[in-house]
Amino acid sequence: MTGGRRVRLVDVAREAGTSVSTVSRVLNGSEQISFEVSNHVRSVAARLGYRADGAAKELKLGQVRTIGVTVPDLANPFFPEVLKGLGAGARAAGYRLLISESGEDPDEELRLTEELTSHASALVLCSSRLRPKHLARILDGPIPVVCVNRTAKQAGVVCVDYRSGSRQLLDHLANLGHRRIAYVGGPPASWSDGQRRRTLRTLTRKMGMELAEITGGWSGDHGYDAGPEVLGIGATAVITFNDLVAIGLLSWLHDTGVAVPGAVSVTSYDDIPVAAYARPPLTSLRNQRAQLGRLAWDHLSARLAGDQWPQPVMLTPTLIVRASTGRPLENGEADPA
Amino acid sequence: MTGGRRVRLVDVAREAGTSVSTVSRVLNGSEQISFEVSNHVRSVAARLGYRADGAAKELKLGQVRTIGVTVPDLANPFFPEVLKGLGAGARAAGYRLLISESGEDPDEELRLTEELTSHASALVLCSSRLRPKHLARILDGPIPVVCVNRTAKQAGVVCVDYRSGSRQLLDHLANLGHRRIAYVGGPPASWSDGQRRRTLRTLTRKMGMELAEITGGWSGDHGYDAGPEVLGIGATAVITFNDLVAIGLLSWLHDTGVAVPGAVSVTSYDDIPVAAYARPPLTSLRNQRAQLGRLAWDHLSARLAGDQWPQPVMLTPTLIVRASTGRPLENGEADPA
DNA sequence: ATGAAAGCGCTAACAA
DNA sequence: TTGTTAGCGCTTTCAT
Numbered sequence: 001m002t003g004g005r006r007v008r009l010v011d012v013a014r015e016a017g018t019s020v021s022t023v024s025r026v027l028n029g030s031e032q033i034s035f036e037v038s039n040h041v042r043s044v045a046a047r048l049g050y051r052a053d054g055a056a057k058e059l060k061l062g063q064v065r066t067i068g069v070t071v072p073d074l075a076n077p078f079f080p081e082v083l084k085g086l087g088a089g090a091r092a093a094g095y096r097l098l099i100s101e102s103g104e105d106p107d108e109e110l111r112l113t114e115e116l117t118s119h120a121s122a123l124v125l126c127s128s129r130l131r132p133k134h135l136a137r138i139l140d141g142p143i144p145v146v147c148v149n150r151t152a153k154q155a156g157v158v159c160v161d162y163r164s165g166s167r168q169l170l171d172h173l174a175n176l177g178h179r180r181i182a183y184v185g186g187p188p189a190s191w192s193d194g195q196r197r198r199t200l201r202t203l204t205r206k207m208g209m210e211l212a213e214i215t216g217g218w219s220g221d222h223g224y225d226a227g228p229e230v231l232g233i234g235a236t237a238v239i240t241f242n243d244l245v246a247i248g249l250l251s252w253l254h255d256t257g258v259a260v261p262g263a264v265s266v267t268s269y270d271d272i273p274v275a276a277y278a279r280p281p282l283t284s285l286r287n288q289r290a291q292l293g294r295l296a297w298d299h300l301s302a303r304l305a306g307d308q309w310p311q312p313v314m315l316t317p318t319l320i321v322r323a324s325t326g327r328p329l330e331n332g333e334a335d336p337a
Numbered sequence: 338m339t340g341g342r343r344v345r346l347v348d349v350a351r352e353a354g355t356s357v358s359t360v361s362r363v364l365n366g367s368e369q370i371s372f373e374v375s376n377h378v379r380s381v382a383a384r385l386g387y388r389a390d391g392a393a394k395e396l397k398l399g400q401v402r403t404i405g406v407t408v409p410d411l412a413n414p415f416f417p418e419v420l421k422g423l424g425a426g427a428r429a430a431g432y433r434l435l436i437s438e439s440g441e442d443p444d445e446e447l448r449l450t451e452e453l454t455s456h457a458s459a460l461v462l463c464s465s466r467l468r469p470k471h472l473a474r475i476l477d478g479p480i481p482v483v484c485v486n487r488t489a490k491q492a493g494v495v496c497v498d499y500r501s502g503s504r505q506l507l508d509h510l511a512n513l514g515h516r517r518i519a520y521v522g523g524p525p526a527s528w529s530d531g532q533r534r535r536t537l538r539t540l541t542r543k544m545g546m547e548l549a550e551i552t553g554g555w556s557g558d559h560g561y562d563a564g565p566e567v568l569g570i571g572a573t574a575v576i577t578f579n580d581l582v583a584i585g586l587l588s589w590l591h592d593t594g595v596a597v598p599g600a601v602s603v604t605s606y607d608d609i610p611v612a613a614y615a616r617p618p619l620t621s622l623r624n625q626r627a628q629l630g631r632l633a634w635d636h637l638s639a640r641l642a643g644d645q646w647p648q649p650v651m652l653t654p655t656l657i658v659r660a661s662t663g664r665p666l667e668n669g670e671a672d673p674a
Numbered sequence: 675a676t677g678a679a680a681g682c683g684c685t686a687a688c689a690a
Numbered sequence: 691t692t693g694t695t696a697g698c699g700c701t702t703t704c705a706t
Binding site for chain 4: 006008009010020021024025028052053055056057058059060061
C-alpha cells in the first residue's frame with residue numbers, strides 16, 4: 001500500500017472537474033452519461049485508485065448483501081464443503097459470506113452471532129452449538145436465520161437426516177451379524193450427535209442389539225483416545241461421530257494389532273474424502289454437503305425475497321460400504337482379511 | 338425472525354423518552370450517565386431488540402475493523418489452521434475476519450480482493466494465486482496487505498520456508514540411499530509449488546540425484562491419479578505437494594500392491610493431522626500453521642498502528658519421520674516391513 | 675446530460 | 691448529566 005488517505009468520490013470529482021453525482025453515475029453504470037465524460041471519469045478514478053467505501057454505500061443503499069455464517073470448526077471438512085455450496089449461491093446473487101468460527105464454544109458463538117447480526121443481512125448457523133435460549137434470542141432478532149443441521153422454529157432449516165442414516169448403519173451392521181455396538185459420540189453441544197444417539201438407542205432396543213456409548217469428540221485424536229474403551233467394552237462393531245474420529249480409532253486399532261473388520265468393524269458419519277483413503281477404507285454415510293449449502297441459500301434467498309420460510313429440508317444420506325465393516329468373528333467364521 | 342423494520346437508535350430514544358445521544362452513550366458504555374437512565378435505556382433497547390447498524394457505525398467511526406481474507410480452498414486443512422491463528426489475534430484486537438474462498442481461480446481471487454478492498458481495513462492473502470500484475474495492483478490499493486506463503490514488496494510477508502523444507506526432505510531421502518526421486522507437483526498458480534520445485538531441482542542436481550516431475554494438484558484424487566506415472570517412472574522415493582496428495586497416492590499404491598516404504602518411499606509437505614493416521618504413517622514436513630496466522634496478524638497489527646512493515650518472516654518446517662520412508666530395495670536389503 | 679442537496683443511522687463535539 | 695446537531699461517503703431525487 002502506498003499510504004495516504006483514502007480517495008473519496010469528491011476527490012475524483014474535483015480531479016475530473018465534475019460533480020460527485022456524475023462520478024457516482026459513471027461508476028455505477030448509469031446510462032445517461034456522455035461517452036467522453038464517462039471515459040475521463042473512469043480514467044481519473046483508476047489513476048487515483050478510487051475504491052468505494054463499503055460502509056457508506058451500504059448505509060445509503062440500506063442493504064448489506066452480506067451473509068454471516070458461523071461454524072463450530074473450519075478444520076472439520078464437513079463445513080468447508082457446506083460453505084462451498086452456500087457461497088456459490090450467495091455469490092451468484094451478489095452476496096458475500098462473512099465466515100466466523102466459534103471453536104465449538106457456545107458462548108463464543110453467541111458473541112459472534114450478536115456481532116454478525118449488526119453487520120449482515122442474514123445468518124446461516126452451521127451445526128449451531130448455541131443453547132436453546134440463546135438460539136431463540138437470535139431467531140427473534142431483526143434478520144433472517146437459516147440453521148444447518150439443527151431444527152428451529154422461525155428459521156430456515158436444512159438438515160442431514162441422521163435418523164435415517166443411523167438406521168442404515170444399524171441395518172448394515174445387523175445384516176452382517178453384529179449384536180453388540182459401541183457408539184463413540186461427538187461434542188457435547190452437538191444437536192446432530194443428539195439425533196444420532198437417540199435413534200441409535202431406540203433402534204438397537206427394537207432390534208435386540210446392545211449399545212454402549214463412549215465419550216468421543218470430533219477429531220482424530222478423540223478417536224485414537226477412545227480406542228482402549230472401545231476394545232474393553234467388547235463390541236464387535238463401532239459407530240463413530242464422524243470420519244475423523246473413525247480414522248483416529250482405526251489408527252489405534254492398527255497400532256494395537258486389532259484386525260479391522262476381523263475383530264471389530266468400524267463405520268461412521270459424513271464420508272469425507274479421506275474416508276476412502278483410510279486403511280481399511282471406511283464404510284461411511286455419505287451426505288450431500290455442498291447440496292446442504294445450496295439449499296440453505298435457496299431458503300435464505302426465498303426469505304430475503306419476502307416469502308415465508310420454505311418447509312424444513314432433510315437430506316437422506318447414503319451408506320457407502322467399504323472394507324472397514326464385515327462379519328464379526330464371534331459368528332464362527334474365519335477372518336476374511 | 339419476527340419481521341418488521343429494523344429498530345434504530347431514535348426508536349429506542351423515543352420509546353425511552355430520552356435523546357439519541359443518551360442512548361448511544363448508554364449502549365457504548367460511557368461513564369457520565371445516571372444509573373437509572375442507563376438501566377431504563379438498556380431495558381428498552383433489549384425489549385425492542387435493538388441492534389446497531391454496522392454500516393452507519395463504521396461510516397461514522399471511519400474504521401471497519403474487518404480483515405478480509407482470501408484462501409484458495411477451505412477444504413485444504415492447511416488454511417483453516419492459519420485462519421485460527423489469524424482469527425485469534427484479530428478477535429483479541431476487536432477485528433473480525435471476512436473469509437472468502439477463490440476456488441484456486443486467479444480471476445475469482447482478483448474479483449474477491451477488489452471487492453474486499455472496499456469492505457475491509459486490511460487484507461490477508463493466503464497462498465495467493467493472483468498473477469503478479471494483479472497482485473501489484475492490489476498492493477498499490479488503499480489498504481494494507483499481508484501475504485501468507487507468497488513474497489511481495491510493499492506488503493507484510495509470512496511464509497513457510499519451503500526451501501529449507503525441501504532440503505530436509507532430500508537430505509532424509511539421500512541418507513536412506515535414494516537417488517531417483519519423483520515430485521508430484523501442486524496447483525499451477527501456486528507460489529509455494531514453485532519454491533519447492535526450484536529448490537528440488539537445484540539440490541538434486543548438486544546432490545547427484547535425479548528428479549522426475551509429475552503433474553499433480555492439491556487433493557487426494559490428484560495423488561491417486563498420479564499413481565501409474567509415479568510407478569512407471571521408476572523412482573524409489575516420491576515427494577508430493579502436500580499430505581492430501583500423498584494419502585491419495587498411498588491409497589493407489591496399496592490398491593496396486595506396491596509396498597511402502599519397501600518398494601517406494603512417500604513423503605510430503607504440511608503434516609496435517611491425518612498424516613499421522615495414514616497407513617503407513619506419513620513422513621512429512623511439519624509447519625506451524627497457527628503460528629503463521631498469528632504472525633500475519635502481528636504484521637498487520639504493527640502496520641495498522643502506523644509502523645512500517647516488519648521484516649518478512651520465514652518459518653522453518655520440521656521433518657517428522659514416520660513409517661512411509663525407508664531404505665530403497667535396490668540397495669540390496671530386504672523389505673523390513 | 676449534469677449539478678445541488680437531502681439524508682441513510684450513527685457518534686461526538688458543543689451547548690445547556 | 692443530558693440534548694441538539696453536524697457530518698462520515700455515498701446514492702438519488704429534483705432542478706436545471
